[in-house]
Amino acid sequence: MLTELIGKKLQMTQVWKESGEIVPVTVLQAGPCQVVQVKTEETKDGYRAVQLGFEDKKTSKGTLGKNMSKAEKGHFAKSKVDPKRLVQEVPLPEGTSLKSGDTVTVEIFKECSHVDVTGTTKGRGFQGVIKRHDFSRGPKSHGSKHYRGPGSTGQHQGMSKVRKGKHMPGHYGSEQVTTMHLEVVKVEAERNLLYVKGAVPGPSGSYLKIRKSILS
Amino acid sequence: MQLMSSIEKENAKNTGMDHFDVGDMVEVHVWIVEGEKRRVQIFSGLITRIKHGRGVRGTFTVRRIVSGLGVERIFPFHCPNIEKVEITRYGKTRRSKLYYLRDRIGKEALKVKELIGGRRKRQEAEKGSSEKKVKKRGKKAKAERKKRLEAEGKAAPKKKGKKKKGKGKKA
Incomplete structure (x- = not known):
């Protein structure tokens, strides 16, 4: 199973515990991401990784992949994936097999207690x-x-x-920062939402990289 | 951001918290834990402010006088420990935050004009028999009413009208 995903910061809010305590949470839109390319030892890359794409690149009229170079379009066409707004590479663990076009959802965080979130801080x-x-x-x-x-x-x-x-x-500001070891409060698979306790870097609507915490 | 507002609505779990307003005398029933026991404690006083709206993040402040000393307690609207809020007296104010009461002593300390009509009238009518309910006007409300009656298997109120017309002709 993959341990990393691309996401988006929605907003901070608060949720209630049964005991009446408030938990400050950030709601993240985590995935769904599509696999655009798979790199293994067998391919010419020589290392294990997958390229994930997040959010369809659409214009307001709904046309896909406008303002995109031919090379980029070709890259997505090769893997038969709709053009994506953001493409990031994440490590592919041993024993996990994915092929291009596969969808990775927030469910990979279902059994994990903490996550690390990487983002770009607000520019000051x-x-x-x-x-x-x-x-x-x-x-x-x-x-x-x-x-x-x-x-x-x-x-x-x-x-x-x-x-x-x-x-x-x-x-x-405007620098990459990773907030380590944030507690996962809730995982909503239907809406691809991830609730983490505390703040994450960047303004609302900014893109993030979320991974299973390396500290836990 | 539409998604966010719906998420916040889902987390705002306490219902029936929008009947009271600033200026009302209320009794807040709160669950407290004493060792292993859980029991309801009542905090009664005057609502002096409502802050951050009535959503998940909203709070209201209740002020009471305890042996000559003003005590204010802030309650979040959607705290699961709140059992209910009962209004003991409706108040009418010209301010949304009653901070001026903090400078008052004695009899005047929690003095607020009583509300007679408006919100109170509506709520008391709702509490009373359903016949007294104010009918919603407009095409949409009418269609909804008809639908509901048909679903219950009752005759649509249209017939009533016809009967009346008939009576009219006879007379």
């Missing part, structure tokens, strides 16, 4: 060191003029240069 633009690197702020009063600055960046003699990797202001 150019940020100072306090937001970006959790620096602390200087005093606002008592004659202080050191408010939100980065402070000293190095020594004067001896080193006399700024070390590489020094935390500085700059672009923050």
Whole structure:
């Protein structure tokens, strides 16, 4: 059975336990994904993986695969799969056999207690060191003029240069982040929904990669 | 996002929670656990605010005076521990949040004008006999009523009208 899937973040909400406790959950649309290509030792790739496609690439009128290069179209046509919006490669475990065109659903997470979710965080633009690197702020009063600055960046003699990797202001966000070990609260196979406890990276509607947690 | 709103609706499991409003005196029946026993405790007071709507995330605040000290308790609308909410007095307010009551002392502390018509009238009519029910008007409601009556095997109310007409002619 595969351990990874492509999904989409829907929204955060809350569900109730029988005891009256609130569980903060994120609802994920996990799959269904179609296998676009299978790579094994026998094929020229030389390693085991499958290429999964998620969400049909449709225009508002419902035409499939518009604005797609011939090469891309050909790739989907070869495996007899409708053109997909997102294509990602996931490892194919030993003993699992899939062929192109097969559908993988959220049911692969039915017996798993925790998942890891990879996504792209919200972009925050150019940020100072306090937001970006959790620096602390200087005093606002008592004659202080050191408010939100980065402070000293190095020594004067001896080193006399700024070390590489020094935390500085700059672009923050829009980076790939994996949130590890999120508890699976509910799996809804009919609607391909996965409820995980807590937050996942990125805004609502962003694409995610969901895998069975490597920590459990 | 239509899917999301339907998901939230499914999780909002408590029904019959939309009869009360801000300004009502209520009795909230809550299940509490004492060791191994479970019993219902009643928290009675005035509803001073409804926040975040009435969906899964919505809450309402009940204020009461305990030995001269104001106590506010916030209840989520859809908490499974809430058995029911009973209205003891309908209130009429011109604000949605009754924060001004926090500055009041003594007799005035929970004073809110009583509601006579509107929501109260409707709810009391519903509680009373079904005959008093206000008939829904419009073509759609009429067709639905007819369908329901036919399903129950009763004669459609159309006949009543005919009879009346006949009577009219005789007279």
